[in-house]
Amino acid sequence: MPSFQAGYAPNLGVFLKSLKTQQLESSIENLISLLKRRQIKNSRPCAIATAHLLLRVVAKFRWTDIGKLLERIREVGQRLIEAQPREMVVGNIIRRVLGMIRDEAKEDRNEDVSDSASNSQIGSPQRQHSDLGVAKAAAPPPTFSPLRFASTDASELAETSEDDVFGGRPQTGHRPPLLTSHTSFAVLNGVPVQQSMFNLLSATPSPLATPPGTSSPHGKSAVNAASLAHKIATTSKDLKAEVISGIEEIIDELDQVDDQIAAYAQEHIHSNEVILTHSSSLSVQKFLLKAADKRKFTVIVAESYPNDHEAVHAAVTGKSKANIEGADEMSTEMFVKPLSSAGITVILITDASIFAIMSRVNKVILATHAVIANGGLIASAGARIIAKAAKVHRTPVIVVSGVYKLSPEYPFEFESLIEYGDPGAIVGYQDGALVDNLEVDNPVYDYVPPDLVDLYITNLGAHAPSYLYRIVADHYKIEDINFHNPELQF
Template sequence: MPSLQAGYAPNLGFYLKSLKAQPVESSIENLISLLKRRQITNSRPCAVATAHLLLQVVAKFRWTNIDKLIERIQDVGRRLIEAQPREMVVGNIVRRVLGMVRDEAKEERNDDASDSASNSQMGSPRQEHIDQGASHLGGPPPNFSPLRYSTTDDSDSTEANGDDVFGGKTQAASRPPLITSHTSYAPAGGLPPQKSMFQLLSANPSPASSPSGAQSPHNTSNLNATSLSHRLTTSTKDLKAEVIEGIEEIVDELDQADDRIAAQSLEYIHSNEVILTHSSSRSVQKFLLEAAKKRKFTVIIAESYPNDHEATHKSVTRSIKTDAEGTDELTTPKFSKSLSDAGITVILMTDATIFAIMSRVNKVILATHAVIANGGLIAAAGARIIAKAARVHRTPVIVVSGVYKLSPQYPFEFESLIEYGDPGNIVRYQDGALVENLEVDNPVYDYVPPDLVDLYITNIGAHAPSYLYRIVADHYKTEDINFDKPELQ
């Protein structure tokens, strides 16, 4: 990976800064190049870049009807996915945005219908709402300001509030999430899917992050939502504002996913447990740190040589997580303590000793690169060995992943999802004899089949692998799943 120090080399930070000033087409091409050159890698940076780009695409695109907008987003999405098909989050974000646009459009249509039907009844209250809406959609919505990201970085308050917002779900995370989600999905057969989508979105913005006025329409009931939609009928401009707001909510979700996941950690990590984890992942680190606030336990880290071992070492000893967005102002580096500073007993070991130590491990916690619809996951190379060893010892395997990593795609060839990296990490290029005579393969990822995973902890709760398809159905529209492959539609 290119060096991330402040220099000339472009990275996510540079990219996000350049977004505003550049014409959209340049931004798109720029991101494509960055993805191709792997100057933006890993799930979160890719997701953040994609979401911000789509925000610009929507904001700067002149459209008259919603289908044009969908086409446009599909077109951009197709190009991004083609640029780097193995970064599945890019496609996920595009599909999420598409789904959201479709929801908004549907709502608009419904409301058109209901509008004409109920026109006579709702005369005056509607007028009121329009006024309200006009006052707050006249200019750019208050949400639409980069400043608010910096406010979300106030991590303490975010966490606290996250708990509040999340309240019910978090408490019941071990079992009831199934039920809570069922309540929203069970009637889904009859209901338009946007309802659950809407709930999801409304659950996301934290009160601290947005000025109180902005989110009020979301947190209110259906009634309010329908009245809100009346505003949309006034012009596409309002719809545009809605879409932009929706994308910003996705950005917020990306930002807060780790905290949401971490908030559940006490449910899963108990005192004096021995936990095995692998590679360096911000999600997992936060998860462990959160638990360490209240409990003492031991963490064994497999260093995931050769692609990630340096980052792994740093995560143990250094306090700054040198994640790809380290220099990025918009998602400011989270100054989390290192694991050992937090009072966790940390044992570092090589990947080869995993099986030997597995008998002493109570729980395996894995980070992911992407989760696929069947419940399997793509994770840093070595994850499969760990999962397999855990299976032999009947050790539970917990996967920590934001919902944004969950992809609706179900590839038939898992091999095609695995990226082969720089063999220079394994064999030094100086070693002429090896370079000449050997073929050195350096797969960066592993595929872990769903039967090796016991539980997924996401920012919307914990789920069994077999249940993921429901979440997929909830987050993505069927018509969007294969939008990038016209031959499958």
């Protein structure tokens, strides 16, 4: 609640400042407790905090190979997600970073492949898909996920992994290319898939028993191993720089996303339209402000009482100094002028008036908390009835959301995504005995099913809800989707 934000209560700004001075581990703990205490909340601050923290993790981490780094990030990510599972952006950002690291590694590996292809004849490229750690006898959680293998491999075996212990399991299913340099090395050895089965027994003990690159079951690999170790040493520096710049790109994207979305505004809003929106979202506000540059229209704002009304009131009256967490530190751009000062007529209504006024509304623009791959969204409570009322009146519903809010998670039970807030906001202690006698319900979020949404506008453009799964696939590696939840991994 905004009441804390005035004093010294930690928020995003404080956290980002502390990042520079604090120990990494205490920064992680710090963010975890901030998330738990909801002192950092809502998608954007969570995303920014996560990205900055990961940047530190990568910078601080003494890593020798990609697998270890992935493992480390996954471990941090898991802790953050456990801290606040309903801030889905945290997971999204971690997945983005994981995917980005994998991509970087892949590029790296490709270079390797082209290098070493000259001195060893290799099996067909398809084989790359089917190798993968078999060394797994040693890996603690016995799962059957290829992803899991790749990662545990890398971490467990660290230096020793130059051995061709990665025979490969016979696998028939298609799987995305492996991404670590070790695995590419395993392929270099050209162990046929079928044969690799026989290596199982001989190979397993070796990674733990033998020092790096010394005693390899396959004599000829020793040379390669040594050269690769060297290669890794030299390339990991570059890789690190690349990963860091990759994370910085994500942070930049978080900064710019609203402006990028706003660039589409004028395509969607026309003169004299009546736009209905709800709650206070910076994305929506910027979107409307951008449209206001060229056109005059009317905006109706539903106040989304009781969880967000203060922010809404502040936003419409332009007193939103502290309404966006961390605004003090983050920035200039967080000060958004109220819509009304841009020449737009702003009408504030209660949530109950939505149906009454919907017959005059031309478009509904919703802000989101998170978007799910099926095209549905999680938005502040009340969004569902708005979307439904719009549907009933055949009014188009547009959802404005950065791609970073797009989550690959797809829960079976949407209720699990809904957070319940402080019932005191509805029946306070001033109501006396009522507090004891009533069951009070204050959901913070609503799930809006995809059939109530007509259009998504993201920083990548406008999409139909049915297309979102493609964007999800573009942004996250399938291996990372359930990284925090290995049982669900497939």
